[in-house]
Amino acid sequence: MNGIHDLGGMHGFGPVEREENEPVFHADWERVMVAIQRDTWTRGVFTLDEFRHGIERMAPARYLEATYYERWLEGITRLLLEKGVIAAEELHERETFFAEHSEAPATAPIATPLPPTRPRLPREQISSIRPQTALPRFALGDAVLTRHDAPPGHTRLPRYARGKRGVIARYHGVHVFPDTNAHGLGEQPQPLYSVRFAGEELWGANAEPGQVVYLDLWESYLEPANEQR
Amino acid sequence: MGKNHPNVDAYVVSRVRALESLLLEKGILAPDAVDRVVQQYEQDTGPLLGARAVARAWTDPAYKERLLHDTTGALADFGLKYDALIVVENTPEVHNLVVCTLCSCYPWPVLGLPPTWYKSPAYRSRAVLEPRALLREFGLEIAPEREIRVWDSSAEMRYMVLPMRPPGTEEWSAEQLLPLITRDCLIGVAEPLVPVAAAP
Numbered sequence: 001m002n003g004i005h006d007l008g009g010m011h012g013f014g015p016v017e018r019e020e021n022e023p024v025f026h027a028d029w030e031r032v033m034v035a036i037q038r039d040t041w042t043r044g045v046f047t048l049d050e051f052r053h054g055i056e057r058m059a060p061a062r063y064l065e066a067t068y069y070e071r072w073l074e075g076i077t078r079l080l081l082e083k084g085v086i087a088a089e090e091l092h093e094r095e096t097f098f099a100e101h102s103e104a105p106a107t108a109p110i111a112t113p114l115p116p117t118r119p120r121l122p123r124e125q126i127s128s129i130r131p132q133t134a135l136p137r138f139a140l141g142d143a144v145l146t147r148h149d150a151p152p153g154h155t156r157l158p159r160y161a162r163g164k165r166g167v168i169a170r171y172h173g174v175h176v177f178p179d180t181n182a183h184g185l186g187e188q189p190q191p192l193y194s195v196r197f198a199g200e201e202l203w204g205a206n207a208e209p210g211q212v213v214y215l216d217l218w219e220s221y222l223e224p225a226n227e228q229r
Numbered sequence: 230m231g232k233n234h235p236n237v238d239a240y241v242v243s244r245v246r247a248l249e250s251l252l253l254e255k256g257i258l259a260p261d262a263v264d265r266v267v268q269q270y271e272q273d274t275g276p277l278l279g280a281r282a283v284a285r286a287w288t289d290p291a292y293k294e295r296l297l298h299d300t301t302g303a304l305a306d307f308g309l310k311y312d313a314l315i316v317v318e319n320t321p322e323v324h325n326l327v328v329c330t331l332c333s334c335y336p337w338p339v340l341g342l343p344p345t346w347y348k349s350p351a352y353r354s355r356a357v358l359e360p361r362a363l364l365r366e367f368g369l370e371i372a373p374e375r376e377i378r379v380w381d382s383s384a385e386m387r388y389m390v391l392p393m394r395p396p397g398t399e400e401w402s403a404e405q406l407l408p409l410i411t412r413d414c415l416i417g418v419a420e421p422l423v424p425v426a427a428a429p
Contacts, residue, residue: 005331005332006330006331007330007331007350007353007354008330008331008353008354008357008358008381009330009354009357009358010350010354010358011354011358013349013350013351013354013355014351015351015366016346016349016351016352016355016363016366016367017346017349017351018344018345018346019344019345019346022344022345024270024271024341024342025270025271027242029241029242029245029246031263031266031267031271032245032246032249032263033245034266034270034342035249035258035262035263035265035266036245036248036249036252036258036262038262038266039252039257039258039259039262040252040257040258043257045257048385052331052332055332064350067345068333068345068348070241073241073244073245073248076248077244077248080248085255085257086248086251086252086255090251091244091247091248091251094246094247094250094251095240095243095244095246095247096243097247097250098242098243098246098247098250099239099240099243102242102243102246106246106249106250106253107250107253108250109250110250110253110254112254114253114254114256114260115254115255115256116256117256117257117258117259117260118256118257123310127312127313127385128313128384128385129312129385156331156383156384157383158330158331158381158383160330160357160358172384172386175384175385178384192384192386194386202357203358208359208360208361208362208377209373210361210373210374210375210376210377211360211361211376211377211379212376212377212378212379213357213378213379213381214378214379214380214381215381215383216381216382216383216384216386217383217384218384
């Protein structure tokens with residue numbers, strides 16, 4: 001989607017602010033958020049692609065205002081509700097409990113013994129690489145042109161690199177395709193390539209000299225480039 | 230832009246605790262999951278695995294070749310199973326910089342959790358657009374004749390920079406080199422630290 005998350009090339013954000021000796025976590029809830037993300041994804045509640053798209057669907061102003069882990073919270077909550085893993089009523093009840101009992105442990109409102117934790121997905125399934133079932137269409141050094149569509153759903157071709165000419169720099173093998181896997185339309189694995197773009201191709205007269213961008217792009221994002229384009 | 234500090238709305242804390250509680254109750258969150266996050270990302274504060282690999286690559290040419298061309302195998306030497314890393318080498322001709330413009334993908338297994346600035350809209354927007362100006366703000370001036378390669382991590386491949394070894398360290402061991410290899414030089418926003426004295 002042409003969403004707010006697709007930030008490459010935007011102007012206006014100013015200098016990169018850095019915190020001296022930044023701690024790994026700024027608050028306890030961030031630790032919990034990382035644990036929740038890891039377990040929901042690796043235990044198969046949703047795919048990594050669904051996770052990203054859950055965040056991408058945040059309202060743009062909210063996205064920019066939120067901290068990184070707040071975006072995780074919003075994206076994961078959305079997915080858990082959409083998938084019926086949790087119900088809105090029980091979330092509201094539980095939130096109210098912890099708002100009133102901020103020091104209570106996580107197990108405090110749980111009446112029954114904890115069930116066994118569902119198993120993690122096998123490593124091969126968590127990895128994005130899949131068996132090579134089709135030959136790659138492009139070879140190293142091939143000139144390619146990226147598509148310039150505007151898909152409303154999840155994609156990993158950023159706007160700044162659409163309709164641009166690049167060169168195949170590396171072949172990564174066959175990988176799960178995010179554009180379908182984020183929408184419950186299956187993994188649909190495809191050849192994945194590293195594609196090199198000259199700065200001038202992306203930014204024209206405003207490119208810095210001697211600048212190159214590499215993107216990892218799936219085969220269906222690419223067409224052969226002809227001589228003119 | 231955005232908040233770097235946890236002055237979050239109160240609902241955030243209650244909601245996270247509510248999710249934690251519900252997911253424990255439903256057998257989705259393991260009871261030790263939070264402890265393991267703390268253990269892995271806060272308590273195991275030894276040198277970054279990426280730094281250890283670079284230190285060894287600087288002192289062992291055969292290992293350097295493996296790190297560049299059989300990265301999975303080279304990382305396995307350190308007990309790490311990680312098949313998604315690509316190591317990109319800085320040379321006198323090329324400087325490498327890593328970003329994820331679309332979300333903030335980062336090679337957690339070799340570098341730990343990313344700093345907030347890496348995940349910021351300012352970094353994500355500018356790294357692909359004006360890397361030379363951005364690096365200048367970080368205090369790193371890249372000579373005009375060097376190519377800057379920006380790796381936008383748009384798939385599951387993750388990138389780490391293999392910086393150039395600082396001059397004057399030719400006799401140093403991997404253990405002595407390790408403190409020079411900062412996280413920032415493995416992302417590409419800095420060079421390794423320069424030794425105060427040329428001799429150890």
